[in-house]
Amino acid sequence: MTKSPVAARASILILLAPLFLLASGCGRGGAAAEGNKGGEAAAGRSWNPGAVTEVSGVPAAQVRTAIQQRLGAARPQPINERQWRYAQRLYRRYGQGPLWLGEDGLIEARAAALLKAVVNAHQDALRLDAYPLNDLIRSLGAVKDAQRPTAQQLAEADVVLTAAYAALGEDLLTGQIDPRTISKTWFIDPQEESIDSALTRALREEPLDLSIARMRPQDEDYAALQREMERYRRLAVAGGWPKVPTGRDLKPGDRDSPARLEALRRRLMAEGLLADTARATGVYDARLAGAVAEYQARHSIEADSVLGAGTVASLNVPAANRLWQIAANLERFRWFPRNLGSRYILVNVPAFRLEAFEDGKKALEMKVIVGEEFEGRITPVFSDSMEYAVFRPYWMVTDDIAEKELLPKAAADPGYLEANNYELFEENGKTRVRQKPGPKNSLGLVKYMFPNDYNIYLHDTPQDELFKEDVRAFSHGCIRLERPEQLGAWVLGWPEERVRQAMQQEGADDRRVNLPRKVPVYIAYFTAYMRNGQVRFGNDLYKADDALIRAVARGAEPSADALRAAEQLRRFVAD
Numbered sequence: 001m002t003k004s005p006v007a008a009r010a011s012i013l014i015l016l017a018p019l020f021l022l023a024s025g026c027g028r029g030g031a032a033a034e035g036n037k038g039g040e041a042a043a044g045r046s047w048n049p050g051a052v053t054e055v056s057g058v059p060a061a062q063v064r065t066a067i068q069q070r071l072g073a074a075r076p077q078p079i080n081e082r083q084w085r086y087a088q089r090l091y092r093r094y095g096q097g098p099l100w101l102g103e104d105g106l107i108e109a110r111a112a113a114l115l116k117a118v119v120n121a122h123q124d125a126l127r128l129d130a131y132p133l134n135d136l137i138r139s140l141g142a143v144k145d146a147q148r149p150t151a152q153q154l155a156e157a158d159v160v161l162t163a164a165y166a167a168l169g170e171d172l173l174t175g176q177i178d179p180r181t182i183s184k185t186w187f188i189d190p191q192e193e194s195i196d197s198a199l200t201r202a203l204r205e206e207p208l209d210l211s212i213a214r215m216r217p218q219d220e221d222y223a224a225l226q227r228e229m230e231r232y233r234r235l236a237v238a239g240g241w242p243k244v245p246t247g248r249d250l251k252p253g254d255r256d257s258p259a260r261l262e263a264l265r266r267r268l269m270a271e272g273l274l275a276d277t278a279r280a281t282g283v284y285d286a287r288l289a290g291a292v293a294e295y296q297a298r299h300s301i302e303a304d305s306v307l308g309a310g311t312v313a314s315l316n317v318p319a320a321n322r323l324w325q326i327a328a329n330l331e332r333f334r335w336f337p338r339n340l341g342s343r344y345i346l347v348n349v350p351a352f353r354l355e356a357f358e359d360g361k362k363a364l365e366m367k368v369i370v371g372e373e374f375e376g377r378i379t380p381v382f383s384d385s386m387e388y389a390v391f392r393p394y395w396m397v398t399d400d401i402a403e404k405e406l407l408p409k410a411a412a413d414p415g416y417l418e419a420n421n422y423e424l425f426e427e428n429g430k431t432r433v434r435q436k437p438g439p440k441n442s443l444g445l446v447k448y449m450f451p452n453d454y455n456i457y458l459h460d461t462p463q464d465e466l467f468k469e470d471v472r473a474f475s476h477g478c479i480r481l482e483r484p485e486q487l488g489a490w491v492l493g494w495p496e497e498r499v500r501q502a503m504q505q506e507g508a509d510d511r512r513v514n515l516p517r518k519v520p521v522y523i524a525y526f527t528a529y530m531r532n533g534q535v536r537f538g539n540d541l542y543k544a545d546d547a548l549i550r551a552v553a554r555g556a557e558p559s560a561d562a563l564r565a566a567e568q569l570r571r572f573v574a575d
Helices: 005-027 040-047 058-071 081-093 108-119 133-145 151-174 193-202 208-213 222-238 258-268 284-298 309-315 319-335 399-414 465-470 484-492 496-504 544-556 561-575
Strands: 343-348 353-358 360-372 382-391 422-427 430-435 445-447 473-475 480-482 510-526 526-529 533-539
Touching: 005 193, 005 484, 058 151, 081 151, 108 133, 108 151, 108 208, 108 561, 133 151, 133 561, 151 208, 151 319, 193 208, 222 319, 222 399, 222 526, 222 533, 319 526, 319 533, 319 544, 343 480, 353 484, 360 465, 360 484, 382 484, 445 484, 445 496, 445 526, 465 473, 465 496, 473 480, 480 496, 484 510
Parallel strands: 343 510, 360 473
Antiparallel strands: 343 353, 353 360, 360 480, 382 445, 382 510, 422 430, 526 533
């Protein structure tokens, strides 16, 4: 008989329970902490692959020969060719000898640290079935059960452990999915060139469990999203939350079915937005309306307290979908460079927000307007370095915008160009359109340039009223700033008043001012992110979540088979 979704998730929760225990139960004082000959620290201090002369009575030369033979055979499944090459290069860097074996056999503390990291990979929303779980069970079991393991058995266990280490390390460092296979607008490449050196360095650092942990993004928001993912996973496994029945729009004070409002109350409580346990009456009262407003703020909906159709539809998105969305954004974190610099700007498109950081602290933040959700107008994901500002700039209208938007308007109204401060000019023998500097200019009174292939930059805007909107996707791709003078003060090192004067100074048009030092700019696309200690769900403006969610779902909710295999590996750590 097929299990219901609730029953199936309940069985997965049972399988997950020992893995949660593994995450906390192998610390100080646990069996794994004691390890082989004094535990992780002792094993780490003595770890020297080149110094091993024999393993469990088998001459090291025989084990090395068996390892080379194994490395020349088929790779463990489901390890891919790239990860297999990382494993092979690790052996070359460490003298072709065993990496997980010592004189007495398996170096238990190091192996336990790796196995713990592998079976807990789902806490990073990494797919457990991407690692050679069954080969680990088989090869480690063979070594453990043999009275005197053979060189081939020892080599098999060592190589499979190294393959698992290389695969997990790569996934933590750059993600489990190639962003280029998922998104046509993501142009920040994972730092693949550093994987070999990172794997080599991490393998020799101690303690190994912390060394592996340092390969994941060391960002507070990443860790916070991990915690939120576990919370939503528990909600999903427990069956999610109640559906809110559709109905007419409700404003604070309106009356409606007590059953509908009770469902709303229980739905809000499930996500921690309402602590009051008193049952709902037939009135959409202040406590419900206030909780709905908070929900709206956290889910990028206009926070008007109105229980409208859009809010109800959002409330009825299953908990599993929110779990997958968080998992997708953990993967996006891993796609990002690890070192953004000591001073940088980050724009998160779905959050419509710019943040500037200095020495690890937020220096300023503001609302932004981003590209519309139409082909040719979206704001891509990329990074570059801001080099200069231009005060009172011309807007050099692109040929595409001129042909599709401005020239048809000018044909219909001969006075349109002059009325809107546009002029025609010759450039390289071609007639172009530009908008003259001044208050009517579409770029406002200043733009900040980080030259790039996408013709994207940050700029002022004369349409300040648009910042009152919650969903601010109105541009042709460039990013409009709520407070351009504040950003100018930060990047130029000027007082705000000096920036304001440069913006207002008539006659000083198209004036370029170089920054004292370049500032990295990162344009990001995170649809689940942290703000003020709370998880927020942004608008998936460009429908970039769907394909990524399909790819990460098995990491967010591991299969029962993968969890059973992980549970078997857990026993090697606990024994």
